[in-house]
Amino acid sequence: xxxxxxxxxxxxxxxxxxxxxxxxxxxxxxxxxxxxxxxxxxxxxxxxxxxxxxxxxxxxxxxxxxxxxxxxxxxxxxxxxxxxxxxxxxxxxxxxxxxxxxxxxxxxxxxxxxxxxxxxxxxxxxxxxxxxxxxxxxxxxxxxxxxxxxxxxxxxxxxxxxxxxxxxxxxxxxxxxxxxxxxxxxxxxxxxxxxxxxxxxxxxxxxxxxxxxxxxxxxxxxxxxxxxxxxxxxxxxxxxxxxxxxxxxxxx
Amino acid sequence: xxxxxxxxxxxxxxxxxxxxxxxxxxxxxxxxxxxxxxxxxxxxxxxxxxxxxxxxxxxxxxxxxxxxxxxxxxxxxxxxxxxxxxxxxxxxxxxxxxxxxxxxxxxxxxxxxxxxxxxxxxxxxxxxxxxxxxxxxxxxxxxxxxxxxxxxxxxxxxxxxxxxxxxxxxxxxxxxxxxxxxxxxxxxxxxxxxxxxxxxxxxxxxxxxxxxxxxxxxxxxxxxxxxxxxxxxxxxxxxxxxxxxxxxxxxxxx
Numbered sequence: 001x002x003x004x005x006x007x008x009x010x011x012x013x014x015x016x017x018x019x020x021x022x023x024x025x026x027x028x029x030x031x032x033x034x035x036x037x038x039x040x041x042x043x044x045x046x047x048x049x050x051x052x053x054x055x056x057x058x059x060x061x062x063x064x065x066x067x068x069x070x071x072x073x074x075x076x077x078x079x080x081x082x083x084x085x086x087x088x089x090x091x092x093x094x095x096x097x098x099x100x101x102x103x104x105x106x107x108x109x110x111x112x113x114x115x116x117x118x119x120x121x122x123x124x125x126x127x128x129x130x131x132x133x134x135x136x137x138x139x140x141x142x143x144x145x146x147x148x149x150x151x152x153x154x155x156x157x158x159x160x161x162x163x164x165x166x167x168x169x170x171x172x173x174x175x176x177x178x179x180x181x182x183x184x185x186x187x188x189x190x191x192x193x194x195x196x197x198x199x200x201x202x203x204x205x206x207x208x209x210x211x212x213x214x215x216x217x218x219x220x221x222x223x224x225x226x227x228x229x230x231x232x233x234x235x236x237x238x239x240x241x242x243x244x245x246x247x248x249x250x251x252x
Numbered sequence: 253x254x255x256x257x258x259x260x261x262x263x264x265x266x267x268x269x270x271x272x273x274x275x276x277x278x279x280x281x282x283x284x285x286x287x288x289x290x291x292x293x294x295x296x297x298x299x300x301x302x303x304x305x306x307x308x309x310x311x312x313x314x315x316x317x318x319x320x321x322x323x324x325x326x327x328x329x330x331x332x333x334x335x336x337x338x339x340x341x342x343x344x345x346x347x348x349x350x351x352x353x354x355x356x357x358x359x360x361x362x363x364x365x366x367x368x369x370x371x372x373x374x375x376x377x378x379x380x381x382x383x384x385x386x387x388x389x390x391x392x393x394x395x396x397x398x399x400x401x402x403x404x405x406x407x408x409x410x411x412x413x414x415x416x417x418x419x420x421x422x423x424x425x426x427x428x429x430x431x432x433x434x435x436x437x438x439x440x441x442x443x444x445x446x447x448x449x450x451x452x453x454x455x456x457x458x459x460x461x462x463x464x465x466x467x468x469x470x471x472x473x474x475x476x477x478x479x480x481x482x483x484x485x486x487x488x489x490x491x492x493x494x495x496x497x498x499x500x501x502x503x504x505x506x
Contacts, residue, residue: 140352142350142352143354145309145352146346146348146352146354147354147366148309148341149341149344149345149346149415150341150345150346150365150366150370150414150418151338151341151342151366151370152366152369152370156369156370160365161354161365164356165356
């Protein structure tokens with residue numbers, strides 16, 4: 001099946017009469033954006049995870065302030081386009097700087113990479129809050145009761161009993177989110193970050209060969225996500241094996 | 253046994269209401285140190301709810317619960333009540349029908365978790381103590397297994413050791429053998445019998461095992477339609493119950 005698809009793609013490729021020499025010439029330059037794309041995605045997911053956890057705990061909390069705040073966060077972020085959020089942070093935050101005390105003003109003026117990471121992290125945190133919530137709720141209530149009967153506080157129960165079990169449910173979809181973020185990081189290029197997509201479209205515009213450079217970018221994104229899908233598959237297999245472990249030596 | 257002046261557990265007018273539904277009707281119950289009380293009755297009669305009110309997995313709507321000198325009076329949740337609840341929980345150990353072992357932890361980790369996290373006991377000390385109780389219930393050789401690899405009977409014995417490692421004053425058993433295959437019930441009952449008769453553990457046991465009740469209990473308490481109907485020593489209850497509902501139930505199960 002895949003062979004057939006590749007043949008069709010090749011035919012299509014030829015039909016477009018792409019300037020392959022041009023594509024190859026600029027391939028290294030476009031590839032140069034890959035490290036930044038990966039860095040942005042990794043930092044973005046690292047920011048998204050704690051936000052998602054907070055969001056999930058808030059949604060599950062009986063505290064009206066915490067619950068309301070996280071409800072608003074999830075609803076507002078999921079209800080507005082990511083591209084708007086990126087501009088909002090990149091252009092909007094510096095506007096607020098005038099209200100901050102002098103030495104703190106610089107904190108509001110962000111580089112394109114920082115604002116991109118912030119926007120992606122905040123955006124994905126809101127989506128992943130639902131993943132985290134489902135993971136937390138997947139842990140049986142009996143586990144919570146057993147911990148409470150032993151005298152553990154709510155925080156201890158969450159940290160020691162519930163979250164370590166929820167992680168097994170949370171990790172696979174979080175991997176999907178990371179892969180999606182690699183692709184969405186292209187949007188950060190719009191504010192001028194020198195990542196993969198930015199480089200591709202810059203060269204494309206410069207030489208009026210937009211389609212060529214975008215095809216190159218698409219292939220690189222595809223390759224990148226395929227690599228991470230592969231690792232994610234292996235991780236999931238390991239998680240499936242789970243607790244069924246052979247009893248090892250007594251290492252204490 | 254059973255004659256000690258000051259009870260270690262004392263319930264007064266313990267009542268529980270869910271919405272409009274009364275699930276526990278003003279229960280009074282006293283337990284002396286080293287006493288074993290078996291609570292029996294039909295399912296839905298409020299036995300488990302009563303037990304769960306003692307360690308506040310259900311918070312009583314009204315009444316008072318006193319365990320080893322710590323007294324809880326029903327009322328709105330506040331800081332003082334939460335503190336009392338936690339103090340009483342440290343004095344009670346609970347064994348569940350469904351075991352509820354922590355599935356991400358090994359047997360030994362299950363047992364060590366609460367002493368280290370809640371009491372701040374050094375890990376080595378907690379492991380030594382935990383191993384003592386795992387040996388006592390006969391599952392010390394499973395210390396590094398995860399619960400998924402244990403039989404039901406082994407799981408329940410680990411759960412008993414887990415509760416004991418917190419050194420509670422009172423053990424609460426909520427139908428500890430109801431989820432077990434018939435051939436595994438004996439090993440759990442044997443451990444419980446040993447705890448009661450050899451170690452002098454104070455126990456409240458909700459169970460349908462009437463043989464265990466007659467052999468081990470100092471008192472049996474019969475519950476019917478969310479009320480405690482009558483209680484007494486097994487010898488008096490079996491064959492000599494005053495209430496016709498108790499007699500009918502005992503005739504049916506014995």
